[in-house]
Amino acid sequence: MGSLVDRRLCERLGEGVRAGDLRSGEKILHLxxxxxxSHNLEALMQNSVCVCATDGxxxxxxxxxxxxxxxxTDLGREQASSLSKRGLTPDLIVVSPLTRTLQTASLAFPETKIPMLVKEDIREVLGLHECDRRRKISEVRKDFHYPTFGDELDEEDLRFKSYYPELEPHEHVWKRGTNILDWIAERPEKELALVTHSGFLRRFIVGSVACYDDDLKRSWxxxxxxxxxxxxx
Known part of the structure; x- marks a missing residue:
């Protein structure tokens, strides 16, 4: 099963586009x-980006x-809550297992009956940063009761440990993205939301979806x- 971005709607979609407008083989993804x-706030306050390669x-x-x-953060919760006003209507919400994405999904789609599924394949690039480690799944479940946690989720964060302290190669992230696309292709839903991370999204768009549209490639x-x-x- 192959996948590609339809150039006809490669730009951000208008609010009026719904699943009923799709042609055969098409699906809407809200990325x-x-x-x-808190890590984003500290980086902002320090006017800093990752310095692992230069300063250790x-x-x-x-x-x-x-x-x-x-x-x-307080701002992060406001940002997530504001997404609920966008009028997005996914049939399925797919979420990274990290706390910040689960919080975002819960605030962006509050009190809904939309199924929410936690998937490891859409989490942030692995291995380098402490902020991208996850807690034990049993601890995460205590805080988030609504999402479904798949059987493929290990109790311990074995995926992160398999790369630490090196950064997960681009090719491995692209493969995760391709796995998700193939999985989505087999799903019955026509409109899905993926609540994830900037590093994953950049690699997903270019390496997995193979879209080089400038607007989609820019930083999130x-x-x-x-x-x-x-x-x-």
Whole structure:
């Protein structure tokens, strides 16, 4: 099963586009980056980006132990809540197992009956930053009762540990994205939301979807949603 972005609707979709407008083989994906987390706020306050390669891991703000599986800030919660006003109508919400994405999904789609499924394949790029570790699944479940946690989720964060302290190669992230696309292709839903992370989204768009549209390739702000139509052939 192959996948590609339909150039006809490669730009962000208008609010009026719904699943009923789709042609055969098409699906709508609402791609959502989580709201601002505590690690994002520290990076903003320090006017800093990752410095692991130049100054070493201990000096990178994303490796502050206080930001282990970080929560949303007040602004992050506001950003997530504002997504609920966008009028997005997915049939399924797919969420990264990290706390900030689960918080975002819960606030963006509050008190709904939309199924929410947690998938490891859409989590942030693995191995380098403390902020991208996740808690034990049993701990996460205590905080989030509504989502369905699949059997493929290990109790311990074995995926992160398999790369630590090196960064997960681009090719591995692309493969995760391709796995998700193939999985989506087999799903009955026509409109899905993916609540995930900026690093994953950048690699997903270019490496998995193979779309080079400048607007879709640019960096994602916290709490941002972009919608695309994917054609599965």
């Amino acid at each position: 959502i980056r989580h709201g601002q987390g 891991r201990p000096n990178c703000c994303y490796n502050n132990p206080e930001h282990f599986d970080p929560r949303l 702000t916290t709490g941002e949603a972009r919608s695309v139509v994917i054609t599965f052939d």
